[in-house]
Amino acid sequence: MEAAVARETDRPGSEAMPTNRADRAPVLLVECEDRSGLVHAITGVLLRHGANVVGNQEFVDPGARRFFMRTEFVGVGDPGAVGREVASLLPPGAKVRLTRPEPKRIVVLATREHHCLADLLVRHSFGEMNARIAGVASNHEALAPFVRRFDVPFAHFPTDGMSREEHESRVADWIDSLAPDYVVLAKYMRVLGPAFVARYPSRILNIHHSFLPAFAGARPYHQAFARGVKVIGATAHFVTDELDAGPIIVQQVVPVDHTRSAEALARAGRDVEQFALAQALRLVLEDRVFLCGNRTVIFD
Amino acid sequence: MEAAVARETDRPGSEAMPTNRADRAPVLLVECEDRSGLVHAITGVLLRHGANVVGNQEFVDPGARRFFMRTEFVGVGDPGAVGREVASLLPPGAKVRLTRPEPKRIVVLATREHHCLADLLVRHSFGEMNARIAGVASNHEALAPFVRRFDVPFAHFPTDGMSREEHESRVADWIDSLAPDYVVLAKYMRVLGPAFVARYPSRILNIHHSFLPAFAGARPYHQAFARGVKVIGATAHFVTDELDAGPIIVQQVVPVDHTRSAEALARAGRDVEQFALAQALRLVLEDRVFLCGNRTVIFD
Amino acid sequence: MEAAVARETDRPGSEAMPTNRADRAPVLLVECEDRSGLVHAITGVLLRHGANVVGNQEFVDPGARRFFMRTEFVGVGDPGAVGREVASLLPPGAKVRLTRPEPKRIVVLATREHHCLADLLVRHSFGEMNARIAGVASNHEALAPFVRRFDVPFAHFPTDGMSREEHESRVADWIDSLAPDYVVLAKYMRVLGPAFVARYPSRILNIHHSFLPAFAGARPYHQAFARGVKVIGATAHFVTDELDAGPIIVQQVVPVDHTRSAEALARAGRDVEQFALAQALRLVLEDRVFLCGNRTVIFD
């Protein structure tokens, strides 16, 4: 009876999918110098192991002469054997990885702005990310009550009377105690020093509130206003030694016009910041991002 | 000393604006049959009252021959007098409103999906919306713990063994007890009956997970997949008697390709659903949306 | 001396590439029922023939259980042998094609609007399309002088006192005399009958001036205006028996607001119509489009 009523009036909106994808298929990630026959050799290994390939993408960067391949497969009892066998067939220097089935671990650094952090906490609390947020840290306390609503540990690292090196060293010790795979800068408004960056090579993601390389550095929305641009944007990228110059993962833009003040640009940009960071993080956590020099190869 | 250190390393990201805009300027909203001299007459009233106009937009719909105007002004002791005087100069049937300075009140209805609701709760908890969320109701209990994290009342209205009319009547009584300005359907997956809709004319906002009028009704992402479209989208609109046919406020789209299953389309669509609803709600709460027949006139 | 001067002041804008790509690599196109080992088998053939694969993409449609693959390769004396050998390894019913190196042939039908047609003529005259335009026909004479500027034959097929069948039969005879690979409807404002459509299965491309399936049929911009949408668009698709319901190749959209009349929507839509058609035609002419039921699989 109840079901009948429900069927009559319910919008069958149950297109929503189970968001916590616990049983991830193993993913084989290959990266090496390009040469003939790589796809044939790798698919041969998968075939011999009886793998059922559910997704496969490959790319050759012609300039770098490098080969990249990402293969999701099921039906193999010992995926590790696939990885070892593939590695044995590849040129020297090849990188072969098999992803773990369990979620990755991340820590998030923020300052005072909440929107990117809040978006990650919401996705996390509904199991939408292939990751556990092991903790959130900030150089301010403003976000502490909000983070705690989500039962995620919050750490406050004030900068008072401290050198940058000392501050970063404390933050890094905290990070290391949590053993994350990635460090996510969700509008962390401090420039990181080289020692900190070197500690997490290609493992720090940042969201910069401009369309890089335009408006690197401080106050990009004010720069954008002054330049009179008609589009603003956000860039999610890996952090390297050079400020705002690391490999770009996702960029998103939004059109604007002369009626927007610098503050209104900042407001308009928040949604794309949040979206770009979330999307970049998803790509990274699903092992879809390869590095090729300072460029990214992304299999989505 | 400390400041010096901070200055050295801090990214001056303080572009973030105070998000709780308590001291909103009064807004004069005028809507009437078009005729010559309206702008001159209305600006004359504002001028005589010594108003400092900080934003002004007008539009004439040539087909409907209707005039719309939205004016933000400051510096007037008795804004109500401006409204009354303007009204006295306009053609019969004119609508003149002056917005209240205090935040509006909304209630939110949801079912099981969290993303649109969560986005509103986050914006609300940081004072980003010109509104108080007076309560959240759902035909399921799944979202209760999440809503309560935000100290917002949650009401559960199961549909068990109840006719649609009876269910809606209970929900409406709850709504009325909270006296909201608007009812927001944040992925509320039930089709509303005519009595319910009639109770809140032009006061119910819905987010539909397609680019209307394409894929109205049930399971739009499955419809979109079957049709093989290359773009999907979301539509925020006012609810009227006809399903998914009310005046459109915001539409957003995202490109897709053949690799996306219906479930992947649904996943990709969630972000635009959430942004379209938030943006539409912002426009409505800031009194930027007029109705002209089944079309909206939006001053943003 | 001259070179020195040029170097000093020239913007090195010579990023422009040679647009007439005469020496296209052969492309192997495979489509069959999915089963294990297809990629391994096909790459094995390519490897044995010493092919240098310069681009490779594959896709399995999980619902249809169909496998699609597109491989560009060089360095093989007899590409046809590759195709035959691949075919011999595939399941029954497989389709294997090797593209011709020479440009394809197209004819274009138009009515009175010039923009889509002009765009194709310009691209054609600079060798940007992998095709020769064998002729342009119209049910009106308005575009004749323009077409002739480009040294492309123009045929006028008036509809006066003629049944649709008779008219279409004359047009089809003309088309057949030119032996095109594809028939391109560049804002051809007549609904084609089933006999005509059946004569060119999956070989007629149309540009429809709406975001299908919204606003199929006549006067889509007027429909869009009446519905009050906030985005308009254009859809390039293959023509099938059902009006505006064939497989979609490209869709593009442009945001609009309440200030646009139906005529202004039409004007704003022309650019996306033209770009969507040009892009769809490029994809088809470069053999990047597969059909999977009423959906397209596109390797770009």
Next chain:
Amino acid sequence: MEAAVARETDRPGSEAMPTNRADRAPVLLVECEDRSGLVHAITGVLLRHGANVVGNQEFVDPGARRFFMRTEFVGVGDPGAVGREVASLLPPGAKVRLTRPEPKRIVVLATREHHCLADLLVRHSFGEMNARIAGVASNHEALAPFVRRFDVPFAHFPTDGMSREEHESRVADWIDSLAPDYVVLAKYMRVLGPAFVARYPSRILNIHHSFLPAFAGARPYHQAFARGVKVIGATAHFVTDELDAGPIIVQQVVPVDHTRSAEALARAGRDVEQFALAQALRLVLEDRVFLCGNRTVIFD
């Protein structure tokens, strides 16, 4: 009879509007220091002259404290009198203009790339622009035959053995002989010297093939490739003394991924270059663009 047949089968696509809009309404353009009562004063003049206002937009730049207004009106015998009367009421230094009803005149400079130029020639030949193209000049002869197809004069100004100043002086003499309102650089690949720029203040439009201020200067697509951006774009702007730093009119972007070489980026960017330039030119030719320092105020 014929009409009946046509009605049966014709898609009523006659949404196409008459493109040659000869009878343009006069447009009043006002720009001055902001102060109270400007809109009231100006609309008062229009009202006294019995003007029927068909479009009106105003904007105050709060930083610059400048007022901008654009009013289309009909029904006034002597529009010039409106302009003079408005001017008499405004603060000192105000600029008041009334547009001419006749089309403006432009000249176009190009180098070897055809797409932006071709787009303008096509629009011109169908009367879609509010302008006459008085002539096209290039430092190369490659485009001459194409331009002549459109019955537009072509001038070749080789740079051989000439200093930049001498070359530009010859080009400028030719331009001046044609007395254009605007000079349009349609992928003109030479950096213009200060004397040339100073001769046409705020009257030279350029299309730059990047999303400025990113990738100013030479070979922006190669810069974009090297930086690994995920979006490319084009910027139409006024030319000033500083290279690629003038006021921006239109910017458009297109998403890209790692599979695109620098050449492929250039190819993908051509459509947005062409579209951005055409749109910027339309805005300028319809007197919709004001300058406010190095920013543009655009009433569209």
